[in-house]
Amino acid sequence: EIVMTQSPATLSVSPGERANLFCRASQSVSNNLAWYQQIPGQAPRLLIYGASTRATGVPARFSGSGSGTELTLAISSLQSEDFAVYYCQQYDTWPWTFGLGTKVEIK
Amino acid sequence: QVQLQQSGPRLVKPSQTLSLTCAISGDSVSANTVTWSWFRQSPLRGLEWLGGTYYRSKWNNDYALSVKSRITINPDTTNNQFSLQLNSVTPEDTAVYYCARAKGGYFAYWGQGTLVTVSS
Numbered sequence: 738e739i740v741m742t743q744s745p746a747t748l749s750v751s752p753g754e755r756a757n758l759f760c761r762a763s764q765s766v767s768n769n770l771a772w773y774q775q776i777p778g779q780a781p782r783l784l785i786y787g788a789s790t791r792a793t794g795v796p797a798r799f800s801g802s803g804s805g806t807e808l809t810l811a812i813s814s815l816q817s818e819d820f821a822v823y824y825c826q827q828y829d830t831w832p833w834t835f836g837l838g839t840k841v842e843i844k
Numbered sequence: 845q846v847q848l849q850q851s852g853p854r855l856v857k858p859s860q861t862l863s864l865t866c867a868i869s870g871d872s873v874s875a876n877t878v879t880w881s882w883f884r885q886s887p888l889r890g891l892e893w894l895g896g897t898y899y900r901s902k903w904n905n906d907y908a909l910s911v912k913s914r915i916t917i918n919p920d921t922t923n924n925q926f927s928l929q930l931n932s933v934t935p936e937d938t939a940v941y942y943c944a945r946a947k948g949g950y951f952a953y954w955g956q957g958t959l960v961t962v963s964s
Binding site: 769771775779781782786792824826828831832833834835837838 | 946950
């Protein structure tokens, strides 16, 4: 199965700053990648699919890029509600697999 | 708007069966473009996909290798829901369990989550 490796494990960022989260796949996933946000105590929320398409209602400060084995989620100006754990998921090859997540915390 | 509502016991004894149900509104369990899945999440395992069921002219199931010998996911077309059964549970099966819908491979809709504790 495809292994998804996310980095860094934890990212400390000040409100208003930019955050870049990385997801590396053990083999190409093309652009068949999704990003999710999870706030403690809540279910994951879909942010991005198709590597770069924002889901309904997702603010424009979230953007996805990349394809193949190196993909990125950028948050342009962190708001208080963005401090959470972010997961990537590939759906190119069965079984679909998730990364272990990046925790974005307040610096 | 699709909504998923989970129900089931929150405490299960070791060696017994964990059973959860996910009721669907705003979609059909028999829709032939979606997959209905169960996940669990724990500090030890992270977010783990357990398996799913889907209809493509006939009913199909896929299960994660880690639980394949113990898991059953069944659709219930009468009540428009699907269920999870995990047999022979141990304390390591303690986790928050989620149901979710995938369309195109990604999961846009999730249940609220159920913390299931395996303990005597």
